[in-house]
Amino acid sequence: MTTDFDLGHLLAERGAERYELHGRYLNHQLPRMLHTIGFDKVYERAEGAYFWDADGDDYLDMLAGFGVMGLGRHHPVVRKALHDVLDAGLADLTRFDCQPLPGLLAEKLLAHSPHLDRVFFGNSGTEAVEAALKFARFVTGKPRVLYCDHAFHGLTTGSLSVNGESGFRDGFTPLLPDTAVPLGDLGALARELKKGDVAALIVEPIQGKGVHEPPPGCLRAAQELLHKHKALLIADEVQTGLGRTGDFYAYQHEDGVEPDLVCVAKALSGGYVPVGATLGKDWIFKKVYSSMDRVLVHSASFGSNAQAMVAGLAVLSVMENEQIVANARATGDLLRSRLAALTDKYELLADVRGRGLMVGIEFGRPDSLKLRSRWTMLQAARKGLFAQMVVVPLLRRHRILTQVSGDHLEVIKLIPPLIIGEREVDRFVDAFTDVMDDAHSGGGLMWDFGKTLIKQAVANR
Incomplete structure (x- = not known):
């Protein structure tokens, strides 16, 4: 049986044009922003709390489509x-x-x-x-x-x-x-x-x-x-x-x-x-x-x-x-407690708060002179750049999707699918620890990327 519309054929033929099409016909600033921060990924499929790219690499979704994917994708x-x-x-x-x-x-x-x-x-x-x-x-x-x-x-x-x-x-x-x-x-x-x-x-x-x-x-x-x-x-x-x-x-x-x-x-x-x-x-x-x-x-x-x-x-x-509400409560408590335990270790980490699987991670002015000077530089360009500096390596190095919780806020918000469990908590906390270690080392890729964000912030004023 033939059909006038073949979705598989259309995506196979034109799918690679996704960013070009969006830039030409939709919100042209979205692909520009994604290219700038390295979020211009090509996701091929999704299930539950994960995406996969064309190479078969998995990405942990801690964003849930801004909360839409409460049960994950394709339940x-x-x-x-x-x-x-x-x-x-x-x-x-x-x-x-x-x-x-x-x-x-x-x-x-x-x-x-x-x-x-x-x-x-x-x-x-x-x-x-x-x-x-x-x-x-x-x-x-x-x-x-x-x-x-x-x-x-x-x-x-x-x-x-x-x-x-x-x-x-x-x-x-x-x-x-x-x-x-x-x-x-x-x-x-x-x-x-x-x-x-x-x-x-x-x-x-x-x-x-x-x-x-x-x-x-x-x-x-x-x-x-x-x-x-x-x-x-x-x-x-x-x-x-x-x-x-x-x-x-x-x-x-x-x-x-x-x-x-x-x-x-x-x-x-x-x-x-x-x-x-x-x-x-x-x-x-x-x-x-x-x-x-x-x-x-x-x-x-x-x-x-x-x-x-x-x-x-x-x-x-x-x-x-599937007792989704109980899982959100228990897994959220585990995630927040694991993250809160890091506040004494990292001077850039100011607070961890929230309920269930709605978690805010707030960053603040450090005490040490070297970190404080870099923090001040970021704040002078645009408040919220440090949180963006954390979000980017979480995706690019650890394949974890998160978001900055509002414009000019030094807060990352985690709102993952409510089906996640201890495995996903371990993966996120391990990745977050690695990124914070890099931020506190005084050198590292994060601060180099921070210079790119500063240039972008200044250019958009």
Whole structure:
């Protein structure tokens, strides 16, 4: 049987052009950046927590597609579920019926947050946040949403309005009339609430940028303040949810916290089909969808599609059957303890923090004169260059993919697939130790590469 489209032939014929094609037709700065730091790899296949290149060398993934690959790549259960739903030939997205899969996935999700009642399905984390912002403004009748300094909630206009990093907002203003407060500053929250125009506070229970969490008891106290002023608490669990921090949701680490709206996405997709969800209380949904005339007042063309719904159902099934949350907790504790033990050994290593398999490694100003002068040189060019100096040899010398945790931050964030175990922890810690030994030797390849980063930083000013 012949076909008009042969994927294998297309990739074999044109796959080698990948960087050229991207530079010509997509974001031209991405291949330029990857070439500069030596990240211009050619990955041929992936499975679980690993990639392989054309030479058969394996790469350990400690990034998980920014948290999307919670179960790793190509989990067989999710893969089979998607084959099954395609083979079923369902009457999907008719828009004027009620298919079973969205209801079944909503039921499964809500079982993990029993104080919530209903779900809206979109296609991404930023869409989940957009829905929460709209719902909060509508049901409270108030215009402002508070967010935290250094927060990240997405890049569409509404979610960008509650983005705490100016680099993402520059040039895209004016945005919505929202206001930042310091993470954990209850006094600042109270002062804003007294103005009477606040619809909600949106917060990441653990911030992705820098891996920071509020002080113990802060979320519950914030919730009480918000409710006193008839405002809502929105928990953005797009990255922290579905087991990432060692509980199903990160807000569950603190007793008594029951957000009015919860945003999830990323790992719910199984790494295959984009999906986002906004979970909320019954009264909120009933006020938004208050009549048959308002049945489509908030909707999404591809929301609740069969492939996304079955991917989510398969992910939740795997999480339960393979005890994914417990593994994230135990493996995360092991990884953090192994890394924290190195803080006394390396003066450039300032802190190790996080929960579950969301780990922040922070670097800081060293005490010794020789290292301090080099550190100062990097900081003068651009803050965050030392963390980049660590990320690069982890990939180039040890074949481990990591990321710097936000612009101008001397922090590496580890968010690996939740299926990793002791073997992967050993591999990462051994590689990290080797890189830090090199950094503290006073010479080495790292500082030579640092000169390249300085030149790049200066050129981009």
